Amino acid sequence: xxxxxxxxxSTVILAxxxxxxxxxxxxxxxxxxxxxEPFLDSWALPGGWVHPDESLEASAATSLLDTTGxxxxxxxQLYAFGDVDRAPSRVVSIVYWALxxxxxxxxxxDDFNVRWFRVDDRPRLAFDHDRILEYALWRLRNKVxxxxxxxGFLPERFTLAELRAAHEAVLGRPLDPANFRRQIAGxxxxxxxxxxxxxxxxxxxxxxxxxxxxxxxxxxxLSPR
Amino acid sequence: xxxxxxxxxSTVILAxxxxxxxxxxxxxxxxxxxxxEPFLDSWALPGGWVHPDESLEASAATSLLDTTGxxxxxxxQLYAFGDVDRAPSRVVSIVYWALxxxxxxxxxxDDFNVRWFRVDDRPRLAFDHDRILEYALWRLRNKVxxxxxxxGFLPERFTLAELRAAHEAVLGRPLDPANFRRQIAGxxxxxxxxxxxxxxxxxxxxxxxxxxxxxxxxxxxLSPR
Numbered sequence: 001x002x003x004x005x006x007x008x009x010s011t012v013i014l015a016x017x018x019x020x021x022x023x024x025x026x027x028x029x030x031x032x033x034x035x036x037e038p039f040l041d042s043w044a045l046p047g048g049w050v051h052p053d054e055s056l057e058a059s060a061a062t063s064l065l066d067t068t069g070x071x072x073x074x075x076x077q078l079y080a081f082g083d084v085d086r087a088p089s090r091v092v093s094i095v096y097w098a099l100x101x102x103x104x105x106x107x108x109x110d111d112f113n114v115r116w117f118r119v120d121d122r123p124r125l126a127f128d129h130d131r132i133l134e135y136a137l138w139r140l141r142n143k144v145x146x147x148x149x150x151x152g153f154l155p156e157r158f159t160l161a162e163l164r165a166a167h168e169a170v171l172g173r174p175l176d177p178a179n180f181r182r183q184i185a186g187x188x189x190x191x192x193x194x195x196x197x198x199x200x201x202x203x204x205x206x207x208x209x210x211x212x213x214x215x216x217x218x219x220x221x222l223s224p225r
Numbered sequence: 226x227x228x229x230x231x232x233x234x235s236t237v238i239l240a241x242x243x244x245x246x247x248x249x250x251x252x253x254x255x256x257x258x259x260x261x262e263p264f265l266d267s268w269a270l271p272g273g274w275v276h277p278d279e280s281l282e283a284s285a286a287t288s289l290l291d292t293t294g295x296x297x298x299x300x301x302q303l304y305a306f307g308d309v310d311r312a313p314s315r316v317v318s319i320v321y322w323a324l325x326x327x328x329x330x331x332x333x334x335d336d337f338n339v340r341w342f343r344v345d346d347r348p349r350l351a352f353d354h355d356r357i358l359e360y361a362l363w364r365l366r367n368k369v370x371x372x373x374x375x376x377g378f379l380p381e382r383f384t385l386a387e388l389r390a391a392h393e394a395v396l397g398r399p400l401d402p403a404n405f406r407r408q409i410a411g412x413x414x415x416x417x418x419x420x421x422x423x424x425x426x427x428x429x430x431x432x433x434x435x436x437x438x439x440x441x442x443x444x445x446x447l448s449p450r
Contacts, residue, residue: 004229005277007317052230052315056307080305080319082281090277092232094305094317146371 005090009060010047010129012078012097012136013070016153016169017116025169026118029133030068031125033113038088039126043117045133046070047093060096068114072098073152078136086128097136099152120172144170148189148214157207159197160184189214230315234285235272235354237303237322237361238295241378241394242341250394251343254358255293256350258338263313264351268342270358271295272318285321293339297323298377303361311353322361324377345397369395373414373439382432384422385409414439 016025031043048063050056057075065071075096082092117123119137124130143149150166151158164180184190191211196204241250256268273288275281282300290296300321307317342348344362349355368374375391376383389405409415416436421429 003277005232005275007230007232050230050307050317052228053309055309056305056317077304079302080281082275082319084278084280092275092281092319094307 003089005092007050008047008091008093009050009056009063010045010093010095010132011060011064011075012045012095012133013064013068013072013100014097014119014136014140014153015100015116016166025165027120027137027169028116029119029122030070030114030116031122032067033115034126035113042126043115043123044126045095045129050094056094057096060094070100072100074098078132078139081128081132083128093132095132095136097139099140099149101153101155140170141172148210151190151210157193157195157209159205159207160190161202161205163190163208228314230317232275233272233316233318234275234281234288235270235318235320235357236285236289236300237270237320237358238289238293238297238325239322239344239361239365239378240325240341241391250390252345252362252394253341254344254347255295255339255341256347257292258340259351260338267351268340268348269351270320270354275319281319282321285319295325297325299323303364304357306353306357308353318357320357320361322364324365324374326378326380365395366397373435376414376435382418382420382434384430384432385415386427386430388415388433 013030015028017028018024019026030046032046034040034042034044046064046067048059048066050059051062054062056077060075061071064075075098078095078097080092080094084090086093119133125133140149144167150163150170153166154162160181161177163184164175164177167180168175188211190208193207193209195207197207198204238255240253242253243249244251255271257271259265259267259269271289271292273284273291275284276287279287281302285300286296289300300323303320303322305317305319309315311318344358350358365374369392375388375395378391379387385406386402388409389400389402392405393400413436415433418432418434420432422432423429
């Protein structure tokens with residue numbers, strides 16, 4: 001019992017990618033194949049040990065970049081997982097999560113040991129990482145109902161149809177377009193721009209941008225004050 | 226840099242107590258006087274080290290009971306604080322918080338080394354504990370607007386006036402009684418009972434109880450599923 005508790009960080013990265021066949025947005029997450037026991041060859045959340053001279057958030061960002069090449073605009077702390085039996089030795093994992101938009105994932109090719117999986121069609125993960133991922137998804141679904149977090153998936157300017165598609169992909173169900181438009185219009189979540197969307201099969205639609213006066217919901221005590 | 230990172234737990238306990246002079250509810254929190262350096266004699270949040278054979282939540286509950294005698298009905302994880310320079314050696318603190326009702330605090334006398342302070346009239350705390358407490362208060366104020374968390378302060382049955390007083394004490398501002406009643410009636414947060422309040426200076430009012438089908442907002446992945 002004198003073995004010290006070891007401290008790790010893991011990250012849940014969620015992105016909306018269009019399905020190559022249907023074009024519908026689907027939630028995907030990058031996973032890393034384990035190179036050692038336990039759970040050799042199983043897929044796991046990206047992560048690593050906390051370095052003594054790095055903050056938790058910096059450790060999470062560094063291990064994420066090293067294992068997957070992903071560099072999100074921000075990381076939010078999700079939860080600290082510390083059950084006694086979650087690993088062969090005692091490991092407490094501080095888990096961070098982030099939503100990433102198109103630009104942050106574009107340069108990340110699939111790799112033998114790093115792969116983006118659909119969250120609803122993934123292998124069984126190492127350790128308690130399935131539970132961690134499910135919790136992140138639950139938090140995300142909860143948060144889209146009271147915050148502008150879904151905008152974290154979108155580029156700087158977007159149409160209301162694109163914003164609705166992001167909500168639908170997170171919630172896993174279709175939303176009524178007119179109701180959605182009314183609900184969004186009743187908040188200060190988005191601001192209209194002077195620009196219209198061009199190209200594509202659809203007729204031009206107003207482009208909106210996020211309201212910079214609002215945060216992406218609770219980003220923890222580390223957010224700028 | 227080979228010194229291991231040490232893992233601690235701390236707890237922010239919040240209770241609503243009537244002000245002895247005005248009778249108005251005020252938010253109070255128990256603090257513990259430090260018996261050693263650093264910050265000898267300063268007040269700090271209750272806490273202790275994580276034991277290798279205890280879960281984080283059990284460590285938090287045990288250290289809270291040992292230092293203050295408080296045994297809340299539940300503890301919710303607040304945040305993991307891990308800045309490199311937050312203590313002379315590297316310490317990561319997993320912080321839990323709880324709201325406690327009258328019954329859970331009644332048996333806790335003030336003590337030379339344990340004292341309940343008004344959160345808005347407290348000494349400067351040790352380490353980064355002021356920042357932690359401020360974050361807990363920010364989260365609480367945020368949560369009362371979209372969850373039934375304020376009911377955690379109340380006994381099993383309560384009047385709508387008592388529920389409003391709890392909201393007012395958390396938010397630090399008066400709420401319009403008719404508006405409040407309408408807002409609560411529009412949700413399934415509370416269920417009416419057949420009983421009426423008796424005694425006191427006020428005329429009898431309907432007693433309500435919490436809706437057991439709803440959780441106290443996000444209680445983390447540890448909540449019963």
